[in-house]
Every structure is written in structure tokens, then in C-alpha cells.
Amino acid sequence: MNRVAMSQPVLHPTLGRVAALVVALWLGVFLVAPVLTMTVGFVQPADFLRVLTRSSTWQLVWFSLWQSALSVAVTLVVAAPVTWLIGLHHFRGRRLLRAVSTVGFLLPSVVVATAFLAVLPRSLHYTMFAVVIAHVYFNIAVVVRVVGARLELLDVQLMNAARTLGASPTVVWRTIVWPLIRGATVAAAAVIFLYCFSSFAVIRVLGGPRRSTLESDIALRAFGIGDISAATVLALVQLVIVVGVIGVVRRLSGREHGLSRLATLPLTTVMHRQRLFAIGVAGATATFVLLPIAALLWRSVQVGDASSLAAWRTVFDTSLTASIRASARTALLAGVLGVALAVLTTLAVVRLGTIGRLIDMLSIVVLAVSPVTLGLGLVLTFDVGWFDWRAQWWFVAVAHTLVAFPLAVRVLVPAWRTTPIGLHQAAAVLGAGELRRLVDIDLRRMRPAIVASLGLIVAVSLGEFGAASLMSRAGGETMPVMIARLLSRTGDLVRAQAFVLASLLAVVCIAALVLVEFALGKSDHVARR
Amino acid sequence: MKIRSLLIGLATAGTLLAACTSGSTNDVAVTTNDGPITLRLLAHESFTPTETIFDDFTLQTGIKVELVRSSDAGTLVTKAVLASGNPEGDVLWGVDNTLLSRALDADVFVPYVTVHRDDLDAVAVALAPDGAVTPVDSGDVCINYDKAWFAERNITPPLTLQALTSSTYRNLLVTPNPVSSSPGLAFLLATIAEFGDGWQQWWETMRTNNILIVESWSDAYYGHFTAASDGERPLVVSYATSPPAEVLFADPRPTQAPTAVAALTCFRQYEFAGILRGTKHEPQAQLLIDFLVSRQFQEDLPLTQFVWPINNKASVPKEFLDYALRPENPLTIGPAIIAQRRAEWLEQFSDIMLR
Numbered sequence: 001m002n003r004v005a006m007s008q009p010v011l012h013p014t015l016g017r018v019a020a021l022v023v024a025l026w027l028g029v030f031l032v033a034p035v036l037t038m039t040v041g042f043v044q045p046a047d048f049l050r051v052l053t054r055s056s057t058w059q060l061v062w063f064s065l066w067q068s069a070l071s072v073a074v075t076l077v078v079a080a081p082v083t084w085l086i087g088l089h090h091f092r093g094r095r096l097l098r099a100v101s102t103v104g105f106l107l108p109s110v111v112v113a114t115a116f117l118a119v120l121p122r123s124l125h126y127t128m129f130a131v132v133i134a135h136v137y138f139n140i141a142v143v144v145r146v147v148g149a150r151l152e153l154l155d156v157q158l159m160n161a162a163r164t165l166g167a168s169p170t171v172v173w174r175t176i177v178w179p180l181i182r183g184a185t186v187a188a189a190a191v192i193f194l195y196c197f198s199s200f201a202v203i204r205v206l207g208g209p210r211r212s213t214l215e216s217d218i219a220l221r222a223f224g225i226g227d228i229s230a231a232t233v234l235a236l237v238q239l240v241i242v243v244g245v246i247g248v249v250r251r252l253s254g255r256e257h258g259l260s261r262l263a264t265l266p267l268t269t270v271m272h273r274q275r276l277f278a279i280g281v282a283g284a285t286a287t288f289v290l291l292p293i294a295a296l297l298w299r300s301v302q303v304g305d306a307s308s309l310a311a312w313r314t315v316f317d318t319s320l321t322a323s324i325r326a327s328a329r330t331a332l333l334a335g336v337l338g339v340a341l342a343v344l345t346t347l348a349v350v351r352l353g354t355i356g357r358l359i360d361m362l363s364i365v366v367l368a369v370s371p372v373t374l375g376l377g378l379v380l381t382f383d384v385g386w387f388d389w390r391a392q393w394w395f396v397a398v399a400h401t402l403v404a405f406p407l408a409v410r411v412l413v414p415a416w417r418t419t420p421i422g423l424h425q426a427a428a429v430l431g432a433g434e435l436r437r438l439v440d441i442d443l444r445r446m447r448p449a450i451v452a453s454l455g456l457i458v459a460v461s462l463g464e465f466g467a468a469s470l471m472s473r474a475g476g477e478t479m480p481v482m483i484a485r486l487l488s489r490t491g492d493l494v495r496a497q498a499f500v501l502a503s504l505l506a507v508v509c510i511a512a513l514v515l516v517e518f519a520l521g522k523s524d525h526v527a528r529r
Numbered sequence: 530m531k532i533r534s535l536l537i538g539l540a541t542a543g544t545l546l547a548a549c550t551s552g553s554t555n556d557v558a559v560t561t562n563d564g565p566i567t568l569r570l571l572a573h574e575s576f577t578p579t580e581t582i583f584d585d586f587t588l589q590t591g592i593k594v595e596l597v598r599s600s601d602a603g604t605l606v607t608k609a610v611l612a613s614g615n616p617e618g619d620v621l622w623g624v625d626n627t628l629l630s631r632a633l634d635a636d637v638f639v640p641y642v643t644v645h646r647d648d649l650d651a652v653a654v655a656l657a658p659d660g661a662v663t664p665v666d667s668g669d670v671c672i673n674y675d676k677a678w679f680a681e682r683n684i685t686p687p688l689t690l691q692a693l694t695s696s697t698y699r700n701l702l703v704t705p706n707p708v709s710s711s712p713g714l715a716f717l718l719a720t721i722a723e724f725g726d727g728w729q730q731w732w733e734t735m736r737t738n739n740i741l742i743v744e745s746w747s748d749a750y751y752g753h754f755t756a757a758s759d760g761e762r763p764l765v766v767s768y769a770t771s772p773p774a775e776v777l778f779a780d781p782r783p784t785q786a787p788t789a790v791a792a793l794t795c796f797r798q799y800e801f802a803g804i805l806r807g808t809k810h811e812p813q814a815q816l817l818i819d820f821l822v823s824r825q826f827q828e829d830l831p832l833t834q835f836v837w838p839i840n841n842k843a844s845v846p847k848e849f850l851d852y853a854l855r856p857e858n859p860l861t862i863g864p865a866i867i868a869q870r871r872a873e874w875l876e877q878f879s880d881i882m883l884r
Contacts, residue, residue: 209706485574
């Protein structure tokens, strides 16, 4: 184990340091400063006492913790078969299946929660079952993407050899598969945990008024009751807990395996005896993911009790197109900025020792800062003179880079670590400078992963609601915000319009994902030649 | 490859630069005295006037209006309070009587007495007598019922809040959560206005009568109300203007509204607009306030936002009058008392109903 792990010695750290500096600056300005503004501006020591001695605070903490742990466990179990299928096997429709299984993650939680209300029988509304199943729906994608990407690196020949030599499936799993995917699994679990821990819309809509996470209570305190101090203290409690959890997880997971391999390995085909199982897995996953989307489509053609395309005819209504445009341009900018940030973060993480680990840690902690707190903090921090960016459309994109880039980092870091050190050494001997090697070796090898992370960031931005709804913007609301607004108004037609937009968003997300998949496929193909 | 990477880098830098410069030109456009002035009007998501309506204002005054919407009224006011003195915009639309004192205490607005003051609803004007804010519309939150449901079963719909505690109406009412929903809060205030200190007892009785509390108004109306969903609850807390919306948004339009309102359960909400303290365009902002309560703008309100005009001279469209109910003696509580006790009431409500 140690033998393999040592294949990635620390390279020349200069570029890593520059990257770390840029990332630290970006996070310092757009993350740390807003959080500090909130803390220093609105919290007195007495507020800590007031909030921390209230028993309801600890109920919130306990509920947030156990419902996320439960959601993580169920997600891993549900996502395991499809991840195994996609990660190891080659079959027709693989890319499509991978795209489809990622869709849930991208849909705005308000929309998904509403769709689930439509699909689930009434007796399951406002139950833990509804909450957990929705969390699973969102997070299958994380497992498929993060663990699946890692599984793709598994040398099937190695498994076959082990089998031939008489190793049982359990032994193969324990000695070959698990050591390879352990890091990715823990990373995926951590990401899912954080998302569920700060779950907001799902808890509110599907959990009902009697269930509250810290995150949903923060919003209620701040805006429902108007107690900003208590809300900020709760946000800090949330931050501390999350950092603690991440620390524990890191300690448990140990260091990740480095891998040294040049070419992409061919995937195995689905064996005959596994065919039925594979079809079942693919079918079940696709149904699970697409059913709520079908419900959205169905609702979009229901105006009152009758079926009608009236709502679809209003798509070119100026306010609807304006929101589609706003979403597109915000997502595009967030994508470009977010990828830059994620690549720099990855560079710092893989090239630097302690600082790299710190940056890595920080990039996960970002996920724990609630979008609500973040949005509010940004609005309150950048409010003077040249820095008065509060109503600028691109400011929402800045918030979205923060919400989305940690995810891209999770995709990029493992991929980057697969670069064999020998390539660098050879290039160095041939006289290539550090920048040249970065561009020609690392970035080139990373191209598919970079495209994939661009897709993820764009998608997260398309679906993001919490921060976007809080930040004012001129010239068109993004689609999730528009959907929520339409949903909260009277009238069958308006409501159908909301579902039209939601369906469009789902369809656009699927299309974008399929495109990304095929772009990746092409570059894979070229690389293998 | 190298060139392409460089291009990507340049594109990123370019976008950043473009973003920065576009930001600064906007700032200049607002602060310059030479070009046309643009006022920024902040509002909540439910502010949806006819899109071209501000064109007339621009035509009349040469002042442009940039509408910036975000979130709900509670969040809007919270943000305005936090940014008091250094506002995000020039004029704010949408602080209601349940939130008014919070904004007034934080000194969010500069007073202005509109030229149309004498035409406005006197009760509403009296809520902010010094003109810190100007009332702009009103509406009522009431129990709505599904007419067909009650007719089919030969049951009389409940006329009062007290009646709701009868076992006849067991399992029938759904309401949005007061902590997270503005109509939900209005309904809680209705019960406090009606029962005084006995309000907690009323809710406890309703708890045994199996009232359903859901997260949002849309969840209540479109998730559980028999007249608007496949739900099982024929009584819902909604707006007095929901029946006309049911008619006007339906295709084809029915001759009668499928729902009706229990007039004695209504709580009146007023909305206000105000000039944000710290604006650089106070005189222009005053003109905008005048425009917002002018007949032209007020007459646009009923069919775009399902609220009543505050200007008594504004005429209300017939199709709205035909189906909307205007309760004569709605329940209400003074904004100062609401501001003082709101947090306490919500905590008590949570303890009784949500824990």
C-alpha cells in the first residue's frame, strides 16, 4: 500500500504557491470577509449565551446530524449498483445512463421537492422517508461521479488475474477494489453529508414545519422572526460542527492512493449472467431519476383539471425568456470562473504539502457555509462605493462559484493525481519548464475532467436557489427563483408556467450533461489512439 | 494546446474585466448629473406590475426605473434594515403592516408626504402619519372554502374562527406556517386579534381538531385544498382575492368562482412604499412615490397582483369586483404592537403547534 502511495512526491512548488495565493485571495475576499462581517457586525457575546443555552438549539444540531448520517448511508446503498455498472463496464447507453443519473443533482431543490410532493402518496408527505428519499435523489450523482470516476481507473486485468489465482470475490474486493475507491467513497460521503446537513428546501417542503435543520432554522430566524444575531450564532455553530466532522472524516480515511498509469484502461463488458441484473439496475435508476421529471412535464400541461398546452405557448413571454437568459449568462460566467478557481485549488492541493491540505480542507468547508448566510454576507460586505456590487447580475455568479467549485475540486484532485511522475521527470530532462509541463502534461491529461467539472459548475449554478433568491439582481431572475415565484402565486395557468420552466430546466440540464458526456467520450477516444 | 489554454486564461481575465467595467459604468450612470437618472426600485418577488408601466413614468419625468426584485417581504425588510442608511436602491416597495415597525425603528426611510395623500385610504395613511412610508395597496387574508365540497355534503361552511373549533370541521382546515409564510402570519394575527390572550387556547383546540400546518401558502393551496388540488382539505387560509384569481386565470373562465371567503375571519394587510434613507436622488424618488399611488399605477394593481388599490379614486375592473370580497370590518393589530410581540408570539406558536 505504501509502495503505491509514494509514487507522487511533491513537485516544484512554485506554481502551487501562486495558485494557493490566488485561491486564498478569492476565498478571503468572497467567503471569509462576508462571514466576518456578519459575525463582527451582528453578534454580541450575550447572543452566544442566549442561543447556546436554549435546548431547541441542541435539538436542531442533533436532528441535522442524524438525518444527514442516515441520508448518506441510504444514498451509498442505493447508488452502489449503478456506480458499479457505470464505473466498471462498457455497454451501449453507458454515457446516457451516467448523464441521466446526474440530473437529480442539478435540479433546483424547490422544484424537486415539489415534484416529490406530486409523486409520493399523501401519507408519506412530511415524513423522514420523504426527506431521505429526496436527499438520495440529489446525491446519487455525487457517488456516480466521484466514486465512479475512481472505479474507471481500476485495472480489470488485475481483478481477473486475482480471480484466476483463486481469490474469492470478497478477497478481490478487500485487496483490490476497496483500497482504490476508499478515498473517493469517503470524499463522496463527506460531500453528501455536508449537503444534507445544510439541507433547506427539502426539509421545509418535504419534512414539514415540525422538522428543522440548523440551516432552515437560520433562515427562519433571520427573515421570519428578524433575529439576525441568533441566526448568525447558529451559522457559526453549523460551521464549527462541519469543520469538526470533516476533521474526523479525514483522520478516519487516511491518505489517498496515488496511481501510476499512462493510458485509460478499457472497461469490461457486462457478462452474460450479469446482464439481467445490469438491465434491472439501469432501469430502476433511470426510473427513479426520471419519474419526478415526468411529473413536472405532466404538471406543465395541466391547466386546472384539463390538459392544455397553454402554458407552453407562453414560453416566449418576455419575463420567461428573460429568466432563461439570466440563468444562461449567470451559469456561463460561474462556470468559467469556477473552473479557474477549481483548477488553481487542485494545483495547490496536489503540489503543496501542509498548505495544500489546508486549502483542500478549506474547499470542503465552503460547502458548509450556508448559501443563505453567504448571500446575506456578500450583500452586506460589498456595499460601498466601487465595491457596491449588490445589484450586479454577475455578483450572483460569484456566489455560485463558491457554492459549486468544491465539487469540481473533488473531481479534479483524484484525476490529477493519476499523472505519472515519470512523465514530468522525462519532460524536465528534455528541458521543459515548469509552466510548459503544467500545460502540456497535467492540463492536457486533465481535459476530460475539466470539461466534466465545467458541466457540474454550470449545472449547480443553473439550479442554485438559496443565494440567488437572496441577492437582488437587475434584469431578470434566474430560472429557479422565477419558478419559486410562479409557484407562490394563485392561478392554474401561472402554476403550469412554473412547471414549464421547471421542465425546461430539467431538459436543458439533461441535454447539457449528454453533451458533456459525448465531448468527454470523443477526447477519451483520441487519447487512447 | 498551449495556445488554447492561454486563450482560456485570457477569456477568464476578459470576463472578469468586463464584469468590473460594466459594474463601474452602471455606477456612473446613476450618479452622473448629465445623463438621465435611473432610480432603483427594490421589491419582493410578488411585485409583478404590467412590465411596460414604468415607461409612462419615464416619458413624463425623464427618469428611468430599474426594478430589482429579491425574495419575500420579510427578507426584503430584513435586508433593508441591515443596510439602513446605505441602501441598495432608492425606493422600496412591499413592507407590510406586520413588518412596518421593524423598518421604522431602524430608520430605514426618509419621510415624504405624497401629493395624492388626500385620495388615499385614511386608515392606512394613519399607520404612518409622518409619511415615513406611503401606503400603496391592501388585501385580506381569510379562510377560503370549496363551495362544491360543502354543498355536496350539505354542511354549512364555517363563518367565524370560533366555529372552526366545532367537530364538524375536524380534519378540514389547512394553513401555512406563520413562522415561514406571510399569509400564515396574518392568520395567526387574526386569531390573536379575535381572541386576545385566549389565542393559544384556540390553537390548542385546533390541534385536537387536527388542523394541518404546512410550510408555504402554495403547499397549502395547491397541495391540500380540495378546490385547487387532489387534496382532502376543503378549508384553506388564503387571500380574499383568491376567488377572482381562480376565475380569471382559468381557461375557459367559469361563470362562478369555485371558492368563497369567510368574511369574518379576515385579517387586513397593507403594503407600503418608501424612499430609502441614503438615496442620492431624493427629489426624483418623491416623483416615483407619487407615480406609485397615482390612478394610473393603482388601476393596474388588481389584475396583476390581486390586491386592492389604496387610492380611492382608482377604479377597479369589473371582473375583479364581481368575484373579490372586501370584508367590512376586518381584524387588525397595530404595527407597533406586532413589532413588539411578534417574535414572542411566534416562539409560543412553535411551542404549542410545532414541537
